[in-house]
Amino acid sequence: MSGARLRFAATAAPLALALAAGAMALSATPAVAADGPMAQPVRTAQGMVKGTAAEVAGVTVFKGIPFAAAPVGDLRFKPAQPPKAWDGVRDGSKWGDTCIQPKAPTRTIGVNQATDMPDSPAISEDCLNLNVWTPAKTSGEKLPVMVWFYGGAYAEGGGSMPFANGSKLASKGVIVVSMNYRVGPFGFLSQSELTAGSPNGASGNQALSDAIASLEWVKANIAAFGGDPDNVTIFGQSAGACVSAALVGSPVAKGLFNKAISQSGAWAGLTAAKMVTREAAEAQTAAAMEKAGIKNLADLQSLPADEVAAKLGRAQGIIVDGWIVPEDQSITFAEGRQNKVDVLLGSNANEGGSFGFGPPMTAANWKSGAEQRWRDLAEVGLKAYPAETDEQARAVSSRPFTDGIAWFMHRYADDQAKIGKSAYLYQFAHNPPAAEGKPSGGPTHASELAYMFNNLDKPREVPDPSSPEVASRSAEDLKLADQMSSYWVNFAKTGNPNGPGLPTWPKASTLKENEAFLLKANDMSAAGPTMTPAQVELYSALFQRDVATPLGMTDK
Incomplete structure (x- = not known):
């Protein structure tokens, strides 16, 4: 990304923060896609593209549009x-x-949907392309835009994954963009x-x-597909939620979107x-290069693509690079320097439900492992997660993963x-239904995506283990999916997820400290607790010890 791009991002006029007065929120069920497809072809800044009919009548999809140059050779x-x-x-x-990533056709917890x-x-490596689902028939309709960032532990994923097909969201009156x-x-x-x-x-x-490049492409081109470049919502789950949140904290992304959604990260x-x-991160790379006998950047860039991960290891994740992320973003958000955008945030009630690896937990092991798990906060941890029996230990063993995510999302909302x-x-x-005779992970990590x-x-x-066959025949699951998709679309339209026919979702600022809006079937969605006070105390103490104090923050 050039310095010119940085200057554009830093000086762009702020996006409009709401739709015009009188805009109506979607109801829970009606689709608003036009009967016919979009007029073809569509002219972008780089050239013309012709799409095809999507799964839902009246929605057109344009696949594989390059939004950046191929990052090959010296790029x-x-x-x-x-x-x-x-x-x-x-x-x-x-x-x-x-994008280059490992296939996993025989993986026990599920195949890699981007490759298998x-x-x-x-x-x-020539993978920087995006897909556009639009219900518009012509340019100039100024529909809200939703740009999706996938999860996958920074190691896998793609805009083509079946669960993220944007047809049904688009049929409710938005343009959906998925990118690689x-x-x-x-x-x-x-x-x-x-x-x-x-x-x-x-x-x-x-x-x-x-x-950021995909959002710049959207800013320049989405009007040709019937979208409003001044009403863009970014959304993502897991690693994609981290990308979304990092962009909210980034000055380089300023002006490219005005609403953000982060799901479990x-x-x-x-x-x-x-x-x-x-x-x-540079020191880690230098050590890997030395071990692999790689002398310099030119050697790195000339490696066969299938050898890069083997010689350099896993992704280093989002870092404080001094540019896109100028400082640790816990400081950015605590001090109010993040982008001024509305947010929809959350997690799942049993995030660790599908990560039950290793031998069964016992009460003795749970207690003896407390110091390793929480160090000087071991007593606080055991107070938050008491277990006197093996059954209780098994029940609480996955809760720290679940509650650690929930606490972080609470803090993000407060910021x-x-x-x-x-x-x-x-x-x-x-709890999404599993196939007959199969164990259910409960509302585990990624299980909200299908809804x-x-x-x-x-x-x-x-790692969602639920059954598409069972869920898609269940009236209560179908209704919840319709409601949740409407909440997300309504938020993209107006910054407010509420609409006719939907249980009322209150703002986070009106909830108690450990509460969130609990998404449930049978119209039972309502505010309720996500953690106990003892668990809130634990994660607040962990944040103070591991983040706020080392960073010199005066925590709120």
Whole structure:
């Protein structure tokens, strides 16, 4: 990404923060897509593209549109650069390539949906493309826009994953964009020569630069697809939620969106922690290069693509690079320097329900492991999670993962409310049905996605173990999916998820300290507790010890 892009991002006029007065929220069920497809082809700044009919009548999808130059050769590991123009009419009926990542066709917890589905695209470094689902028939309709960032532990994912098909959201009156960002070391790698050669003195957040480039493409081109470039909502889950939150905290992303959604994750990861510095990430890269016998950046950029991850290791994740992320964002958000946008945030009521690896927990092991788990806060931890029997120990063993995420999302909501923005906080508390005879993970990590996208019939994102076949035949699950997709669309339209026919979702600022809006079936969604006071005390103490004090923050 060039210095010119940085200057644009820093000086762009603020986006409109609400729709015109009198705009109506969606009801829970009606679809508003036009009967016919969009007029073809569509002209973008780089050239013309022709789409195809989507799954829902009246929605047109345009697949595989490049939003940045191919990050290959001397562009490998560098920030996204502007896309190149093309001649003629581009075929938008097929997915663009997925970013380099490992396949997992036999993985026990589920295949990699970006690479192992029947229609999964090819894998290559030339992967910076996006997909647009639009219910508009012509340009100029100024529909709200939702831009999706996928999860996958910074290691996998793609805009083509079936659960994230945007047809049904689009049918409710929004344009949905899904994009590919680089994963693994291609997307998250800091290196001293990269830093020295950067006009911004930074390296390491290549994936964030991809996300920013996709938003710049939306700003420049979405009107041609019937969208409103001044009403853009970013949304993501897990790693994608972290990308979304990091952009809310980034001055480089200012003006590119005006609402944000994070589902089970924020700027520091899934739970609150100090962010890694660029210097630490560079040292990690230097050690990996030395071990692999790689002498310099040129050697890194000439490695065969399939050797990069093997020699450099896993993604380093979002770091404090001094540019896109100028400082640890826990400081940014606490001191009110983040972008002034409305947010919808939350997590699931049993995030760790599908991560039950290793031997069964016992009461003795739970107690003896407390010091390793919480160090000097071991007594506070055991007070928050008491277990006198083996059964109790098994029940509480996955709760810290669940509650650590929930606490972080509570804090994020509080930080946005303190700068005067609307914050809506949820916890997905519905237990999605499993196949007959199969164990249910409960409302585990990723289990809300099929409901939010209103795609109960699609294969599930890892690690959600619920059954598409059972859920898509269940009246209560179908209704909840319709309601949740309407909440998300309403928020994208107006900054308020509420609408006719939906249980009322109060702002986070009106809830008690440990409460969120609990999303449940059978019209039972309502405010309720997500943690006990003892658990809130534990995570507040952990944040003070591990984040606020080391960073010199005066915590709220």
